[in-house]
Amino acid sequence: MNELLGLVFSPWTEKARWALDVRRVPYTFRHYQPLIGEPALRAKLRRLTGRVSVPVLTTDEGRVLDGSTDIARWADGRGAGPTLFPAEHEAEIARFIELSERALTAGRARALSRMLADDEALAEMAPGPVRRALGPFASRLGALGVRRTLRKYDGHTADGETHRQALVAALDELRTTLARKTLAGTGPKTLLDSFTFADITMSQVLVNVKPPAELKLGAASRRCFSDPELGEPYADLIAWRDDLYRAFRTS
The missing domain is CATH 1.20.1050 (Glutathione S-transferase Yfyf (Class Pi); Chain A, domain 2)
Structure with missing residues (x-):
C-alpha cells in the first residue's frame, strides 16, 4: 500500500492528499512528528544534511517521492479522475x-x-x-x-x-x-x-x-x-x- 507521511494541518500535505484522492489512488496516511520523526525521515530520503520536510510518499513499488507537486504528478499517472497536468x-x-x-x-x-x-x-x-x-x-x-x-x-x-x-x-x-x-x-x-x-x-x-x-x-x-x-x-x-x-x- 502507498503510504503518505505528512502533517494534517499543512497545506502542502493537503495538496498531495487532494491529488491522490481526486485520482482515486489508494494510500494510508501517517502523521509526521516534527523533531522526533526527523531522523527517520532523513533515512527514508537518504538525505543526512540539508532541509527535509513532508509530505513524503512511499509507493507500493518502493519509490520515495517528496514534495506535493512530485506526488501529484505521480498520482496523475495512476488511478482515474480529472487530469491534473494536461x-x-x-x-x-x-x-x-x-x-x-x-x-x-x-x-x-x-x-x-x-x-x-x-x-x-x-x-x-x-x-x-x-x-x-x-x-x-x-x-x-x-x-x-x-x-x-x-x-x-x-x-x-x-x-x-x-x-x-x-x-x-x-x-x-x-x-x-x-x-x-x-x-x-x-x-x-x-x-x-x-x-x-x-x-x-x-x-x-x-x-x-x-x-x-x-x-x-x-x-x-x-x-x-x-x-x-x-x-x-x-x-x-x-x-x-x-x-x-x-x-x-x-x-
Missing part, C-alpha cells in the same frame, strides 16, 4: 505552482508570527500526550518548534509587510484570472479549461487567509491561521475555494 497547460500550471509557493511561504510566516503571541495556539502545536504532561509549559515547547520552523524556511528574514505584499499579490492574480473565466455548467470556475492541479495549489493560498473547515486545526491555531486583515477583502476567493472543495474534494 500537457497543453504545463507552463501555466508551473506558473501557478510557483505563485502559490511564494504565497504559502509568506502566509506561513505571518501565521506563525501571530502564533508566537498566542500561548493557547503554541500549546496546540505539541502532541496531545505531551501537552497534557507538560501542562502550562506546553506553550514553551510549541514556541521552540514555531521558531525553528521560521528559521528553517527563512520566515524570520523578511518583515511582515514584505510577506503581506507577497500574499496579496498572489490573491490579486488569482482574482484576476478567475474574473476572465466564464462559468461552465453548475460547478465553480476553474483556472484552466477544467479542474487541474492549478486549482488545488492556488486554493491552498487561502489557508492563510481563512482555513477551510476540512483542515484539522485546533481553535486557537485556526485563529492564528486566519488573517484578520485579508479575510473580508478576499471573501470572494474564500467562497471560490469552498465551492471547489464541495465540487472536487470528496475525501
